[in-house]
Amino acid sequence: GQNIDQPTEMTATEGAIVQINCTYQTSGFNGLFWYQQHAGEAPTFLSYNVLDGLEEKGRFSSFLSRSKGYSYLLLKELQMKDSASYLCAVYPLAGSGNTGKLIFGQGTTLQVKP
Amino acid sequence: DADVTQTPRNRITKTGKRIMLECSQTKGHDRMYWYRQDPGLGLRLIYYSFDVKDINKGEISDGYSVSRQAQAKFSLSLESAIPNQTALYFCATSDGRRRGGELFFGEGSRLTVL
Numbered sequence: 001g002q003n004i005d006q007p008t009e010m011t012a013t014e015g016a017i018v019q020i021n022c023t024y025q026t027s028g029f030n031g032l033f034w035y036q037q038h039a040g041e042a043p044t045f046l047s048y049n050v051l052d053g054l055e056e057k058g059r060f061s062s063f064l065s066r067s068k069g070y071s072y073l074l075l076k077e078l079q080m081k082d083s084a085s086y087l088c089a090v091y092p093l094a095g096s097g098n099t100g101k102l103i104f105g106q107g108t109t110l111q112v113k114p
Numbered sequence: 115d116a117d118v119t120q121t122p123r124n125r126i127t128k129t130g131k132r133i134m135l136e137c138s139q140t141k142g143h144d145r146m147y148w149y150r151q152d153p154g155l156g157l158r159l160i161y162y163s164f165d166v167k168d169i170n171k172g173e174i175s176d177g178y179s180v181s182r183q184a185q186a187k188f189s190l191s192l193e194s195a196i197p198n199q200t201a202l203y204f205c206a207t208s209d210g211r212r213r214g215g216e217l218f219f220g221e222g223s224r225l226t227v228l
Contacts, residue, residue, distance in 0.1 A: 008154075033215050042204060042219035043157070087157065091215035101172065102215045106156035 004105035006088050011111045012078055020073045020086050020108045028093030033102065034062050034073045035087040043087055047073070075110075083112045117141045120205050120220035128228050133192040135223045137205030145208045146188035147217065148172075148180060150201040157204065163188055164210060195227045 003025040012018040024032070031050040035043040049055055049064035049071060061074040073086055085107040092101060118139045127133055137146065148160040149172075159172030161180040169180060177199060179191045192199055202224050206217040 031215055035217075042221055043217070044219070045216050048213065048216065089215070101159055101162060102217060103159075104157040106154065 004088055004090055004103065006086075006105045006108045008106065009109045009111070011113060012075075014078055014080060014112055014114050016078050017074065017076050018078060018110065020075070020088075020110065022071045022073070022088030022105060024069050024071070024088070024090050024105075026069070026090050026092060026103075029066065029090060030093040031091040032062075032064055032071050033089040033091060034071075035089060035104075037085045037087060037107070039084070046086075078112050080112050080114070083110060085109045116221060118205060118207055118218055118220040120203075120223045122223060123221065124224045126226045126228065127195055129194075129196055131195050131227075133195050133225065135190045135203055135205075135225070137188045137190070137220055139186050139205075139207045139218075141207055141209075141218060142185075143207035143209045143218070144185065145210045145214060146182065147206040147208075148178075148188070148190045149204045149206065150174070151204060151222075152201050160190065160203075192225075195225075197227045200225060200227045 006022045033048050034046040036046050037043040047062040054063045059076045064071045087107045088105040089102045121136050145164050147162040149157045151157050158174050160178050163169050163182045166182050181189050202222050204222050205220040208214050208217050
């Protein structure tokens with residue numbers, strides 16, 4: 001089965017750096033996704049990690065450790081518009097019984113304050 | 115125009131009524147999904163389809179049915195709506211030949227069952 005944990009809420013200050021953690025337990029793993037969702041809107045893709053290490057994309061970076069079942073999303077130079085929910089999602093391995101079904105965590109609501 | 119279009123965007127109905135939510139896409143993707151989102155519960159998969167002849171149940175399919183009328187169209191039906199089906203419903207697509215876990219979401223359909 002799949003079990004994904006991430007903090008429910010976080011607060012940070014504009015201009016600061018924030019790290020949103022995600023831990024997962026899965027019977028078969030083929031990658032980890034991060035999505036951003038502003039209130040009342042659809043989720044949008046942020047990043048994808050399949051190998052261990054850091055993937056950097058502008059102000060956002062995502063890290064993965066497959067052996068530890070751990071990922072984090074790092075947001076630098078926070079802006080007010082970064083206030084949103086951040087969803088961690090696991091992509092199961094082919095043949096695991098959950099092939100092709102992206103499994104989402106409950107999401108972390110980030111509030112950026114001036 | 116949006117690549118993934120959901121109709122209706124908002125619907126209020128009464129218990130026992132039949133409701134259909136429709137989704138169409140112009141992305142040419144083979145895979146389509148229906149998720150529901152409830153506060154504190156994240157995104158949960160209702161049904162998914164990898165091609166026109168392939169329909170699969172997700173985590174919470176009871177009380178729902180789907181139809182994949184064409185590669186571009188995937189509709190969700192509530193045969194007899196009940197109040198606990200009040201939620202925000204998202205349709206999503208992905209390209210199984212590339213990064214199948216990168217989902218493209220519609221804008222959502224907010225359903226209220228009284």
